[in-house]
Amino acid sequence: MDKQYDTLKLSHQLCFPLYAASKEVVKRYKPFLDELDLTYTQYIAMMVLWEHPTISAKDMGEQLFLDSGTLTPVLKSLEAKGYVVRRRSDEDERVLMCSLTPTGLALRDKATSVPPRIAACIHLLPEEGIALYSLLYKILGK
Amino acid sequence: MDKQYDTLKLSHQLCFPLYAASKEVVKRYKPFLDELDLTYTQYIAMMVLWEHPTISAKDMGEQLFLDSGTLTPVLKSLEAKGYVVRRRSDEDERVLMCSLTPTGLALRDKATSVPPRIAACIHLLPEEGIALYSLLYKILGK
DNA sequence: TGCAATTCAATTGAACTCAATTAAATTATA
């Protein structure tokens, strides 16, 4: 009759499988991203740049749910790889503008092979993927 | 007609909201776990111990999807706080047995307040939570 | 205009995470 601690069982948690599945899926990206010499964080930053070839660090951080403590070293490493140029805005010196280089743009062609290969190793039906997607964005408040 | 790069849009990804929602929810634990002086990783390790007062580091790592590189410092910090005792198994010296202390057991009473408060700030309907739960465990292959 | 408040990126510090390696102990096998 020891029900008062049931809510503390691992199997009763929603956050825990969220946390574990997130790490698990990021891990599945690794062999594919290794081919591009990108980490997962660098990859999602490149995704933002492929859609927005010039964007402020702040706007990128908001899209990625990352703060400057995380994003600053990511952007510096992408700059070191030659995919990004970092430059202060002329209108407002506080703002750091990030721009995609031609090399960074070219990387997109190699990257197109990643999503289908990831999809192939996440064993969800299409409708399950859609359901998961909308539940996750509901948690994110978007 | 630039459809060939659509699969690389952030809004088309399933992993990205998974990754973002995971971090977001872990962040929501912080004020509650601060009251217990636990990090999220320490908290889930304690959850395992509340269910299994004595367990090997290997078994705990399998339940939590964590390897020894992560778990070793977590268990050492829990031992430093007095919640856990680490001791080599008598039968097999390779095996590290972790045991809950009385202080660690007592912490469970304070921890019972965490799940209801987290539930209150994750805005999902009960049936949505159940659906999410099963989709996440499907990804985890469990 | 001049000062206060705000915005923004960078830095710092603590903790997590994984991959790869190491070392010790055990088990399997020739």
Place this chain on the structure above:
DNA sequence: TATAATTTAATTGAGTTCAATTGAATTGCA
């Protein structure tokens, strides 16, 4: 039995993550 293979935890290194702080630039307001 002696050696090889396996198992396990610990360590190391690179990168991520957040909270808190700092400092520069801008904006708002008296």
